Amino acid sequence: MGVKKNIGVLPGDGIGPEVIAEAIKVLDAVCSKYGHKFTYAYGHVGAVAIDHTGNPLPDETLAICERSDAFLFGAIGDPKYDNDPKAKVRPEQGLLKLRKSLGLYANIRPVTAYDSLLHMSPLKTEKIKGVDIVVYRELTGGIYFGEKGRTEDGAFDHCTYSNYEIDRIAHLAFQSAQNRKKHVTLVDKANVLETSRLWRERVNEVAKDYPDISLECMFVDNAAMQMIQNPKQFDVILTENMFGDIISDEASVIGGSLGLLPSASVGDKTAMFEPIHGSYPQAAGKNIANPLATILSAAMMLDHLNLIDEAIEVRQAVSASLRHGMVTADLARNDGYSTDRVGDFVANYIADGEDSCSQQNIQAGISTII
């Protein structure tokens, strides 16, 4: 029996529209196979929204998200703003306001080492084979949201956290660990930062509710090194906003590309699904960006909508694209395939499984990654 869902879609800037188009193609394949009906409502966010309305998050876009069962987000950011330190309105404000207004406090970022891509990582195969980490990054507090400004001869960014903000994401991280390898690593800088000392205090308190989970506390500088040296030690990483932002981009090297890492940004009322990468402006309009992070984010959205078999199918199709070498340039030893060709492969695989491969002439692709 098919279901009906309202899905918000915010493509944003740079490669955002291209990777989102492939995720929608894949969701369409899922819907036709399972008889679901997804109705999409599109909205502007980021630089494109500033260009249209002067506002990086127009009210209309926020309303679309509030009305949706869940929504997809591409990326924001444009060099014309990045290169202007005095710009009053910035694309990033749209994303930050979206997360804050909708209370999307937990950014969940899974990191997987796919067997078929082990050779693409600069890290040694024996170090990364089997890596399976999930980062729980606090998303609506900390230094990104504190008061900021200029003084006569300097600038400041304040970092604050409340007990409540720490406790609610800590519970999610421990609950996730209960279904995994039962280990949480709190990443902080408690030797220096007062906010990090509060994180340690609160997380140790929350840990008492989860006696089956082991908790380790690690300074962020060491964690950044351990991520390269011995990533298999991590199961669930729990951390504040900025450290989670940085450590998860670093962790993407394990998977072979930033273009592979999806995420879910969840709150109590709604959830947004977004690749962890940015707008990659150098690739915008060239049909070369990897769409798999966004497609895998759509799979996380299907999980959230309780369409579990459908999410599994999408992940199986993505694994098949990696296995068959149907990959974009970031994962290829030559130019690789185009963004839309990879999206086609995943959508066709959902429709026809392995049979679709023979029709897709992917022999050349195999040679790209071997």
Ligand SMILES: NC(=O)C1=CN([C@@H]2O[C@H](COP(=O)(O)OP(=O)(O)OC[C@H]3O[C@@H](n4cnc5c(N)ncnc54)[C@H](O)[C@@H]3O)[C@@H](O)[C@H]2O)C=CC1
């Ligand atoms: N969630 C968001 O919307 C984010 C937005 N940004 C914004 O994006 C703009 C560019 O920022 P950058 O620091 O260059 O980060 P970025 O994530 O856009 O790109 C960094 C590098 O990662 C690789 N990459 C990223 N996405 C890829 C994909 N789908 N396929 C293949 N390779 C990929 C490319 O080598 C690229 O040069 C800035 O305006 C920044 O503020 C940055 C991070 C997150």
Ligand SMILES: CC(C)CC(=O)C(=O)O
């Ligand atoms: C606007 C930034 C905080 C976006 C970013 O880098 C991220 O969320 O990963």
Ligand SMILES: [Mg+2]
């Ligand atoms: Mg980031």
